[in-house]
Amino acid sequence: MRLFVAVLASIALLTMDHISVRLNPVRTTLSHALDPIKYMVSLPVESTRNFAASVKSYNTLKEENRKLAEASAANKLRLLKYEALEKENIRLHALLENSFKLGEQVLVAELLSVNIASPYEKIVAINKGTRFGVHQQQMVVDAKGVVGQIYRALPHSSEVMLITDPNHAIPVQVNRNGLLTIAVGSSQPNKLTFPYLQENADIHPGDLLITSGLGGTFPQGYPVARVDNFTPPANKQITATPTAELDRSRELMIVWSNKAPISLTAEKPAAQPTEPEHNQP
Amino acid sequence: MINYYSFGRILITLIIAMGMKIAPIPPALAPYNPDWVLLVLIYWSLAAPERVGIFHAWSFGILTDVLTGRLFGQYALAYSLVIYLCLNLHKRLRQFPILQQALFIFFCLLLSQLLLFFIKNIKQTAQMDPSIWLSVIVGTVFWPLVYTVLRFARLAKPIETD
Known part of the structure; x- marks a missing residue:
């Protein structure tokens, strides 16, 4: 009898969870209790990694720092160019009267x-x-x-x-x-x-x-x-x-x-100034 | 009298089992990780059938569903069916030598894996993977160990709180 109830309840839950999102609040509530288990299981691995990082030698760190500084400088240089390209791209899209999505x-x-x-x-x-x-x-x-x-x-x-x-x-x-x-x-x-x-x-x-x-x-x-x-x-x-x-x-x-396209009028005010006025008369 | 079957112990062993179920073992070994939660539930249903029933199996199934991000009721269904079998046969199973018990555990684990597989097929395509055998066999091999450890946990003297 109990088995019957348990099986019925399981099947009901399975169907409900399969076809709708109505059970998501329940899952959220239960996960408050269960997420600590995930963090606890993850803890030994994290702490070994942290420990390994904290006993790195001074020379290794210095070397790593130097490499990162170099990489950062190279990336900055690339970004300088990228910004110019992005502006150019927006201008070109404006010429095609396209919207341009960006901003993530x-x-x-x-x-x-x-x-x-x-x-x-x-x-x-x-x-x-x-x-x-x-x-x-x-x-x-x-x-x-x-x-x-x-x-x-x-x-x-x-x-x-x-x-x-x-x-x-x-x-x-x-x-x-x-x-x-x-x-x-x-x-x-x-x-x-x-x-x-x-x-x-x-x-x-x-x-x-x-x-x-x-x-x-x-x-x-x-x-x-x-x-x-x-x-x-x-x-x-x-x-x-x-x-x-x-x-x-x-x-x-x-x-x-960012789902909303950036407006092109800010970039090129002269591109489509008379659009709304056509419709009014 | 010492209460051997205090629910605190059962809860702690089950929480440890849940932790072991999601343990970060390397991907090559991951198929071998048995269903620890089910093994622990089986042990308690054999040792203390008056404390661990289908309702407990079902609730811990639901918790495992949330923990592993499955459809609600997947593990709940599998666990309650297996625990029902164990509860019905617990008097006989207790008399069995441990190897014979292990054989029964093998069928229990296989039953739960097959149920999980069929339910998974509802939501997404899943191939019949030979790796389900691996976890079943490893689970069977580990049964004597689980049995010994949990027996120790059950019979260990509780801390006096008076």
Whole structure:
């Protein structure tokens, strides 16, 4: 009899959780009690890492500091140019009377050292949650490319589905020629596949794939993956390796994309001044 | 009289088991990590069936669902079915030698893994992965150890609080 009740309750919950989001508050409440377990499990690994960092020798630190200063100088130089290019891009878009989307904010989060999902699902936990304003479907990147998206945001932690998860798909575009397709995760580790690619698609080994911005989840223009070597007629078996270091990076960035396009009138007041007046008479 | 079956102990062992379930072991070893929560629940349902019932199995199933980010009720369903079996057979199982018990544990773990697999198929495509056998077999091998450790935890003298 009790078994009957338990089974019925489980099935009811399964169905409800499958078809609606009404159970999310319950999950949030319970996660207040359960997130400490995640942090406790993660603690030994974190503290060993911190300890290793704190006993680094003075010379290593000096060397590292010098390298970082060099890298920072090089990056600053590149940014100087980038700013000019960005302005130019906005001006050109204004000429085409296009809207130009930009303005993304990031929040740095750290990976928690726990295995929450089964090994063939690629879902990881990070240490920032809804208390920092994280919400579902936000893009997560690292310094080298797209990592995944927020799968579930809990108060103190969130779950991130990596782009290599078999159930994850990301709209991409070949950077060289703008060819649009969808990259789907695979069961092979660290590989993306392209089930919707045409036989004669113009794609070469080494092509960089960037997010296309279609679908609305991922902002446009972030590097995703690089196409692996393949023999030309076999377009069905094309795979790509993510540019992000999915298995190594511990610092991830959660991206807030600004959905509202920046108005072009501020950039070029003379471009379309008489638009509203046409409609009035 | 010493209360061997105080719920505090059961709770602590289950929380440790939940921690072990999400332990950060390297990806190559991850398929071998058995379902510690279920092993501990089975032990308590055999040793203290009057304290750990289907309701407890179900609640800890729900908590495991939240912890591992699954659909609500997935682990709850699997755990309550397995614990129902254990409760019904606990008198007989207690008489069994530990190897024979381990065989029963093997079927329990396999049953729960298969249930989880079928439920997972509702939400997403999942291939029948040979790795579910790994965790089941490792869980069976670890049963004597779990049994010994939990027996020690159960029979250890509680701290006098008066």
